[in-house]
Amino acid sequence: xxxxxxxxxxxxxxxxxxxxxxxxxxxxxxxxxxxxxxxxxxxxxxxxxxxxxxxxxxxxxxxxxxxxxxxxxxxxxxxxxxxxxxxxxxxxxxxxxxxxxxxxxxxxxxxxxxxxxxxxxxxxxxxxxxxxxxxxxxxxxxxxxxxxxxxxxxxxxxxxxxxxxxxxxxxxxxxxxxxxxxxx
Numbered sequence: 068x069x070x071x072x073x074x075x076x077x078x079x080x081x082x083x084x085x086x087x088x089x090x091x092x093x094x095x096x097x098x099x100x101x102x103x104x105x106x107x108x109x110x111x112x113x114x115x116x117x118x119x120x121x122x123x124x125x126x127x128x129x130x131x132x133x134x135x136x137x138x139x140x141x142x143x144x145x146x147x148x149x150x151x152x153x154x155x156x157x158x159x160x161x162x163x164x165x166x167x168x169x170x171x172x173x174x175x176x177x178x179x180x181x182x183x184x185x186x187x188x189x190x191x192x193x194x195x196x197x198x199x200x201x202x203x204x205x206x207x208x209x210x211x212x213x214x215x216x217x218x219x220x221x222x223x224x225x226x227x228x229x230x231x232x233x234x235x236x237x238x239x240x241x242x243x244x245x246x247x248x249x250x251x
Contacts, residue, residue, distance in 0.1 A: 094114070094115075184207050
């Protein structure tokens with residue numbers, strides 16, 4: 068019996084689905100909730116096990132029902148084939164350019180900027196608090212590094228702060244630094 072790449076991928080995803088089910092069962096055995104209503108030790112393994120099993124099952128179904136892709140390069144003729152070959156040559160000449168058109172130097176500069184912004188955000192935690200500092204960090208990275216518009220960046224920052232507050236402060240009951248302002 069010959070093992071094709073499609074069969075191997077489906078089998079690997081099926082194994083991941085079984086691992087997910089096992090993790091969910093193990094998490095359930097540890098206890099998903101405690102008697103007082105707080106999250107138990109098995110909550111995270113249970114949730115992640117269910118997510119892994121579901122996503123792996125979807126991958127198995129998609130892998131087995133997917134049609135083979137058509138090789139467009141074989142169907143191109145004339146001007147289309149020449150343009151495609153020229154595009155391939157251009158990419159081959161500039162190997163350090165990523166899919167977004169950024170060079171290695173630009174990516175390195177962006178990484179340094181993000182690390183610097185993270186350091187500034189950590190310095191702001193005692194003054195502004197953790198949530199405000201992280202929200203400003205998300206907005207700064209979105210607008211300065213990724214060059215996004217300010218309104219979507221503010222929306223993403225607000226959603227990030229809301230999710231962090233919901234998960235850690237409300238759901239898990241973790242005390243968070245509020246800073247000198249004491250706002251959030």
